[in-house]
Amino acid sequence: MLSAAPTTPAEYWDKYKPYRGKGVQPRPAAGAFDWAGIPGHGPGAERLGSPTTALDLGPAEGENAAFLARSGVEVTAVDFSAVQVDRARRLWDGEPRLTFVHAEACAYLDANGPRFDAIYSTWGAVWFTDPEQLFPRVAARLAPGGVFGFSHREPVVGQYGAQRMGGKWLEGREADLTVLRWQYGPEQWADILKRHGFTAVHAEVLPNPDPAALGTLLVTSQA
Template identity: 30%
Template sequence: MINKCSPWYAYALQTRPVSGEPSTLTARLEWGTYPGIGPGAEVLGRALRGRRILELGCGQGQNAAYLAGSHRALVTAIDLIDLQIQYARDRYGDVPGLTLLACDALRYLRQTSTTFDIVYSVFGVVGLAEPGQLLACVARRLRPHGIVAFSVPHPRRTGVAASDGPQPRHSMFRLPDGRCRSVPRWELDIPGWRRVLAQAGLRVTSVTELEHPGRSHPTALMIVARRI
């Protein structure tokens, strides 16, 4: 069902791909908002061919298409907003091994019986849903020693410290038309993410703070963990 009141619907409307734009695969998996900064797909493991991978909050599907198309992984990519999935299907619908679904992430995780080797999210659902609940659901759908990897806007990106409390804070994001919309976002610091991942049975294996050369604060936080 389309939720036209959702800020993510407005975001989808305003980030419509230019029609006629060639649907080539991207050159790498991007974890941040600035291309070419930080690690790529190698954090998900060396051999991705045939791996079952789930992306939560895939937007227009460029990263999922890259993993399916360039690495021959079997990727399921979901997004809350069916307009985003429509764009993704228009651009990448013919990429073998890629399944695109419009669904709420928690709902999907609770309903599916598929076990994944890897679950990842790029500025997607992690941080937008209550982390304890979301990560417990992710852990249940991961095989033992499976990988979860995600990037979130850095909690100190504005120079203000993370909230790290049980409540989300209202995080503003600017739409392409210049208007700001607020979304509830759980902005944990690194110990906070470690704690909530451990509670879900996930052990952190790497933490990367992505820095953009022009900025005085890190812009994104990227965490990789394994199911124990």
Template identity: 35%
Template sequence: MITTPDLWHHYGRTRATTDRTVPATFRWAWSQNTGPGAETLGDLTGLRVGDLGAGAARHAAHLATHHQPARVDAIDASAAQHAMATDLYAHLTPRLRLFHADAVAHLRQRPSTYDALYSVFGAVDFTDPRDLLPTAADALRPSGRLVFATLAHHLDGAPARPDVTHTDIPATTPHDEATTMRRWVLQERTWTTLLGEAGFTRINTDLLRADVQGTRTADALLVTATRPT
């Protein structure tokens, strides 16, 4: 049972009141405006897909609606985000399934289940990669792919970390109290090493430059890796 404060309680709530549509596009860039899209995942027709840290499940809803997968599982540990996703997209069942669960716990119960797993600044950013990445490899079928977008540097401009340590970033409890949460903002070579240690091969990284300038804009890393056959 998840007993820690839900630090995602406020996130996305304003948008959910004004935009209830299934997004027409899928983007990996931090701005969500430009750059590569769902084609990075490959042909999803008839495949089982998992969104790790799905939030309000907008990306998952897009895939379920526009890319003919057998099923997309949208997984999020936040009760508030899961409730928001349910309110917005429960009508897409059974092609879209919504799970209120910790990503690692969910994947551990489903070895060799998924053809593709992905995270768009989601659970990969907010879970110790030494726990998540090996579990993700086990949850993929042979030749299954993990694809994720993650920050290439901290939002305040500080460089990504060369070692596997988290950064404490500001957060707010449901009662508007200031606190922090852990985020892993790691260098490209650190991600590559971790993925190799987790059993992945064919590891590739691309830098997605910010398309706008200003506070809290960021470059992103788009990372792809494959579970061997």
């Protein structure tokens, strides 16, 4: 059984965002591909091109992975939280073309396996993994011309690079655990991607419908 206060990043994600409703958690609708976490806001799966296969890094409940699978894409969704993988498998049990894997992103990419037409992460593993470690591995597992796309919260000006999570994200557990997220502005992400050999980089901030809230940074590129 997990301790009351997680002491590793994997344990933190095991406890993050539990279902707080009554009864069994219902299956999400998965009616659209969502980069921003705001239904009906921003672009959709068209930013990934027309993939036959896709890899989701950090799928959480798996709505985006399920949407692609229902669109005919063979999707592998990798998360290092055993709890979230188990939940996603239950939610999407019997969904064809969708496989959830319990693994850390870099370790999974290092393993021998197929190349993917698209690799993506929506507020997921790309946000929480050092790009100097992750991006070469992503490039090695993308098919020629494949699309690498990711999104995360728009960074506060000046808060770039590895930033410690705090406040409501850690729910009072800051003393027990440090969780880092890597965040940059559009030009910074473009420079990092190009340095790792990616081309056709498009990076933008999707404004939040609430003018008082931060938007979503969305980046796409090609192998």
